Amino acid sequence: MSIEDPIETGLASGWQHVDGSTLTEPQHYQVDVVIVGSGAGGGVAAEILTQAGLSVMIIEAGPLKSSNSFNMEERRAYPNLYQQAASMKTKDKAIGIFQGRAVGGSTTVNWTTSIRTPRNALQYWASDKSIAGLSRDELDPWFEKMEQRLNIAKWDYEPNRNNMALRQGCEALGWEYTVIKRNVSGCWNTGYCGMGCPVNAKQSMLVTTIPSALNGGATLLSRVKVAKLEHQGDKITGLQAQALTESLTPSGVAVNVKAKHYLLSAGAIHTPALLMRSQVADPHQLLGKRTFLHPTLLSGAIFNDPINGHAGAPQSIYSDQFVWQDDADGELGYKLEVPPIHPILIASKTLGYGKSHAELMAKFNQLQVTIALVRDGYHPDSQGGQVQLTDHGFSLDYPLSDAFWRAARRAYASMAELQFAAGAQQVLPITEGAPYLSSWQQAKKVISELDLAPLKTIVASAHVMGGCPMGEDPKMAMVNSYGESHYYDNLSVMDGSIFPTSLGANPQLSIYGITARNATHLAQKLQPK
CATH class of the missing domain: 3.50.50.60 (FAD/NAD(P)-binding domain)
Incomplete structure (x- = not known):
C-alpha cells in the first residue's frame, strides 16, 4: 500500500x-x-x-x-533527524540530550x-x-x-505491554495515572515515532x-x-x-x-x-541561563512475559503521582512515563560492557523500562543550566545539584516499587554499581545506599526549555x-x-x-x- x-x-x-x-x-x-x-x-x-x-x-x-x-x-534516523546524531550531551557529558x-x-x-x-x-x-x-x-x-x-485526542487503544506495566503498577499501588492524548490521525501503532512517521499519521x-x-x-x-x-x-x-x-x-x-x-x-x-x-x-x-531539561532517570525491569517495547504507541500512560507532591517541603517532583525500547536507544542508555551488557541485551524483549522526568526550576537549588558560546558553537553547562540527586534516589525507589507491583521478576536501576534487584524489600535498602553521581548514573533529556x-x-x-x-x-x-x-x-x-x-x-x- x-x-x-x-x-x-x-x-x-x-x-x-x-x-x-x-x-x-x-x-x-x-x-x-x-x-x-x-x-x-x-x-x-x-x-x-x-x-x-x-x-x-x-x-x-x-x-x-x-x-x-x-x-x-x-542507524539512519539519528544522524538524519537529530542534533549531533542523537548523541548531544551537556558540557560534562553527564546528560544526553535528544x-x-x-x-x-x-x-x-x-x-x-x-x-x-x-x-x-x-x-x-x-x-x-x-x-x-x-x-x-x-x-x-x-x-x-x-x-x-x-487531531490531539486520548489514545483509545489498549496500551502496549511497556505502558501497560506502568498502568498495572499504579493500579496495584493506588497511584494516579492518566491516559495520554496523542497528535495522530490514522496511526498504525508501529511504535517507531522517534524515527519519523513513515505513514504520516503523526x-x-x-x-x-x-x-x-x-x-x-x-x-x-x-x-x-x-x-x-x-x-x-x-x-x-x-x-x-x-x-x-x-x-x-x-x-x-x-x-x-x-x-x-x-x-x-x-x-x-x-x-x-x-x-x-x-x-x-x-x-x-x-540569556542562556536557567535552561531546564527535565533530567530523566531510567529503571529497567525483567518480566516473564514478552514486553516488546519497540511495538505500539511509545507513550500512552503517565503518572503524576509524584510531580507536585513534594511542593510542601520544596523538593523536586518527577513524572513517571515509559520510553520506546529500540536496540540502539537502549544499548546506549544502559550500563555495563562486554558480557554484562550482552546479557542485558539478550533479555531485550523481556525488558520493561520506566523513566522519571525530574521537574527542575522551582527549588532554590535547581537553577538549571547555562548555554555558553564556544569556538565550535555552544555548550550547555548543567550541574546536577544535591536537590536533583535527592529526587533521583526517590525516583529510583518509586520506579522499583511500581515495577515490582506490576509483576517484574527483577529490577535494575540504570546507574553504575546497581545490581539486579529481586524484591521491593531488597530494592528499598539497596537504592537508599546507591552511590549516585554524574557519569555513573545515566541521565537523559528530550525536553529542553528556558534560556x-x-x-x-x-x-x-x-x-x-x-x-x-x-x-x-x-x-x-x-x-x-x-x-x-x-x-x-x-x-x-x-x-x-x-x-x-x-x-x-x-x-x-x-x-x-
Missing part, C-alpha cells in the same frame, strides 16, 4: 522551497516576517502569520525529509505525547515570574484550538502547519543556518545566514534576509545561542508574555526557550497553545491595514 507523501506532492505543486545545499551564489530576500526554526513554535506561527496575509519565510538548519525518507531504522534537527524540528521525531501546561506551573509563573495573561482559563481555548488543528509540523503555510505562499529555506541578527537602536535590521552542504557543514554561500519582523523559534538552546552570538541587549545577563524567559519584568525576562522582546520593536521569540521553569509535562502542546495565542496577537499587529 503506497502512502501519499504530502511533501513530495507539495513540492510538485510549486511550493517555494530552497535547499541550501544547492545554492552556489549569495542570496538576498525581503519578507514581512522571517521565522528561524520550524518546530512546534515556528510551524504554528508560520501558519497563523501566512493566513493573516503576511509574506513569511521559514529558515531551518536541518534538511527537509518526508515519509519516503523514514524507514524505521535507528533534540530534532530537520524541518518540523522535534515534532518530527517526538513520541506524540500532548499535555496541557499544568496549572501549578502557570500559577508559579504568575506569582513568581511576572507572567501575565497565561492562566489555564485564558490558555484553554488556545489548547482546544490546537488540539483540533493537530500530526507534526512537517505534515500540518508547514505545508499549510507553504500552500499559502510562505517560503521555506532548509539546510540554511542563521548565524547572526544585525541590530541598530531598538530595531533588528537584518539576518545573516549560511547555506549548508548535504552533510550540514557551511558551504561558504551567504544568505541575507531583511524583514519587518524577526521571529525566533530555534529551540531552547539555539535561540539563546543566536541572541548571544548577535550580542543583543541583555542588561540583566539572562530566554518571558515575563513582564525585564529584570527576570527577555521577552514579555506575548513573546515580544523587551528591547527590540520587531523581535519576538516563540518556542520552549521562553518558559521560566520546566513544566512537569511534555512540552509540545504548551508550545503549540502559547504560540497560537502569541502569533495571533502578532498577526493582528502586523496585518496589512
Whole structure:
C-alpha cells in the first residue's frame, strides 16, 4: 500500500522551497516576517502569520525529509533527524540530550505525547515570574484550538505491554495515572515515532502547519543556518545566514534576509545561542541561563512475559503521582512515563560492557523500562543550566545539584516499587554499581545506599526549555508574555526557550497553545491595514 507523501506532492505543486545545499551564489530576500526554526513554535506561527496575509519565510538548519525518507531504522534516523546524531550531551557529558534537527524540528521525531501546561506551573509563573495573561482559563481555548488543528485526542487503544506495566503498577499501588492524548490521525501503532512517521499519521509540523503555510505562499529555506541578527537602536535590521552542504557543514554561500519582523523559534538552546552570538541587549545577563531539561532517570525491569517495547504507541500512560507532591517541603517532583525500547536507544542508555551488557541485551524483549522526568526550576537549588558560546558553537553547562540527586534516589525507589507491583521478576536501576534487584524489600535498602553521581548514573533529556524567559519584568525576562522582546520593536521569540521553569509535562502542546495565542496577537499587529 503506497502512502501519499504530502511533501513530495507539495513540492510538485510549486511550493517555494530552497535547499541550501544547492545554492552556489549569495542570496538576498525581503519578507514581512522571517521565522528561524520550524518546530512546534515556528510551524504554528508560520501558519497563523501566512493566513493573516503576511509574506513569511521559514529558515531551518536541518534538511527537509518526508515519509519516503523514514524507514524505521535507528542507524539512519539519528544522524538524519537529530542534533549531533542523537548523541548531544551537556558540557560534562553527564546528560544526553535528544533534540530534532530537520524541518518540523522535534515534532518530527517526538513520541506524540500532548499535555496541557499544568496549572501549578502557570500559577508559579504568575506569582513568581511576572507572567501575565497565561492562566489555564485564558490558555484553554488556545489548547482546544490546537488540539483540533493537530487531531490531539486520548489514545483509545489498549496500551502496549511497556505502558501497560506502568498502568498495572499504579493500579496495584493506588497511584494516579492518566491516559495520554496523542497528535495522530490514522496511526498504525508501529511504535517507531522517534524515527519519523513513515505513514504520516503523526500530526507534526512537517505534515500540518508547514505545508499549510507553504500552500499559502510562505517560503521555506532548509539546510540554511542563521548565524547572526544585525541590530541598530531598538530595531533588528537584518539576518545573516549560511547555506549548508548535504552533510550540514557551511558551504561558504551567504544568505541575507531583511524583514519587518524577526521571529525566533530555534529551540531552547539555539535561540539563546543566536541572541548571544548577535550580542543583543541583555542588561540583566539572562540569556542562556536557567535552561531546564527535565533530567530523566531510567529503571529497567525483567518480566516473564514478552514486553516488546519497540511495538505500539511509545507513550500512552503517565503518572503524576509524584510531580507536585513534594511542593510542601520544596523538593523536586518527577513524572513517571515509559520510553520506546529500540536496540540502539537502549544499548546506549544502559550500563555495563562486554558480557554484562550482552546479557542485558539478550533479555531485550523481556525488558520493561520506566523513566522519571525530574521537574527542575522551582527549588532554590535547581537553577538549571547555562548555554555558553564556544569556538565550535555552544555548550550547555548543567550541574546536577544535591536537590536533583535527592529526587533521583526517590525516583529510583518509586520506579522499583511500581515495577515490582506490576509483576517484574527483577529490577535494575540504570546507574553504575546497581545490581539486579529481586524484591521491593531488597530494592528499598539497596537504592537508599546507591552511590549516585554524574557519569555513573545515566541521565537523559528530550525536553529542553528556558534560556530566554518571558515575563513582564525585564529584570527576570527577555521577552514579555506575548513573546515580544523587551528591547527590540520587531523581535519576538516563540518556542520552549521562553518558559521560566520546566513544566512537569511534555512540552509540545504548551508550545503549540502559547504560540497560537502569541502569533495571533502578532498577526493582528502586523496585518496589512
